[in-house]
Amino acid sequence: xxxxxxxxxxxxxxxxxxxxLQCAQDMNHEYMSWYRQDPGMGLRLIHYSVGAGxxxxxxxxxxxxxxxxxxxxxxxxxxxxxxxxxxxxFCASSYRTPSAYNEQFFGPGTRLTVL
Amino acid sequence: xxELEQSPQSLIVQEGKNLTINxxxxxxxxxxxxxKQKYGEGLIFLMMLQKGGEEKSHEKIxxxxxxxxxxxxLHITASQPSHAGIYLCGADMGTDxxxxxxxxxxxxxx
Numbered sequence: 001x002x003x004x005x006x007x008x009x010x011x012x013x014x015x016x017x018x019x020x021l022q023c024a025q026d027m028n029h030e031y032m033s034w035y036r037q038d039p040g041m042g043l044r045l046i047h048y049s050v051g052a053g054x055x056x057x058x059x060x061x062x063x064x065x066x067x068x069x070x071x072x073x074x075x076x077x078x079x080x081x082x083x084x085x086x087x088x089x090f091c092a093s094s095y096r097t098p099s100a101y102n103e104q105f106f107g108p109g110t111r112l113t114v115l
Numbered sequence: 116x117x118e119l120e121q122s123p124q125s126l127i128v129q130e131g132k133n134l135t136i137n138x139x140x141x142x143x144x145x146x147x148x149x150x151k152q153k154y155g156e157g158l159i160f161l162m163m164l165q166k167g168g169e170e171k172s173h174e175k176i177x178x179x180x181x182x183x184x185x186x187x188x189l190h191i192t193a194s195q196p197s198h199a200g201i202y203l204c205g206a207d208m209g210t211d212x213x214x215x216x217x218x219x220x221x222x223x224x225x
Contacts, residue, residue: 033213040124042203043215050211058212090157098213101146101165104205106158 002026004107006091012113013081021076021110023091029105031094032074033058034066036087037109043090049074050097081114088112118142119206121216128194128223136189136219138204146207147187149178152218153200161189191221199223 007022025032033048035058045058049068063085065077074093078085091107098104120139128134138147149161162171164180164187171178175192191198204216 031211035215040217042121042217043205045212045214048212056211059214092158092213097211098148098205098207099145099209099211101163101207103160103163104148104213105160106150108157 004091004093004105006089006107006110008110009108010111012115013078014115015082017081019078019081021078021089021091021112023074023076023107024072025074025093025105026072027093027095027105028071029093029095030071031097032068033092033104034064034074034076035090035092036060036085037090038087046076046089078112083114086112086114118208119204119214119216121202121204121219123219124217125220126222128221130195130223130225131193134191134194134221136202136221138187138189138206138216140185140206140208142185142208144180144184144187144206145209147178147180148205148207148213149187149189150203150205151200152203158203194221194223196223196225 004025030051034046035043044060047066049055089110092104094104122137148163150158167182167184169180177190180187202219205213
């Protein structure tokens with residue numbers, strides 16, 4: 001199993017550009033989520049999905065869109081990049097929701113810089 | 116998240132010393148997860164706790180969830196340079212979300 005994979009590893013954007021961060025898992029996990037990590041802020045939840053076709057907002061959803069058309073993939077879209085979105089983005093997945101008491105598996109992260 | 120506070124924010128210890136990191140919630144914790152992150156890398160799962168008073172250990176790391184289920188502590192015995200990194204607690208507060216604390220940066224010097 002490849003686990004949770006994220007592409008790209010690094011990305012530089014100009015303000016106003018759009019892009020999609022890719023996340024895929026091959027563990028047949030129902031639950032997937034996106035976090036951003038800023039210095040001194042820990043991880044903040046952007047969006048999450050409890051299954052294909054179902055998504056919901058986390059703590060900091062503004063400026064980001066998600067969709068979950070398949071169990072395996074959970075892409076994160078930046079509609080119009082802003083310097084405030086410069087961060088490291090982590091995708092995570094688990095068999096069920098966190099309330100089901102199960103381990104979250106994290107991808108290696110995407111380091112995004114918006115100029 | 117302000118709902119979940121970690122302390123201290125940063126810790127520098129000499130190799131061989133014991134240390135404790137705390138994770139305090141403003142709400143009841145239905146599940147508490149501890150992760151470690153090496154600088155510039157992804158998160159490594161350490162352990163998860165669910166029941167009040169529960170304690171788990173892995174090698175020299177012990178974590179406990181208090182009886183009231185609003186605080187967890189992570190204790191490292193005889194720290195080593197390999198323990199250096201960022202420790203993050205993640206909490207299930209009865210929703211479908213896993214909310215993380217701000218992290219504790221640990222440095223261990225010889």
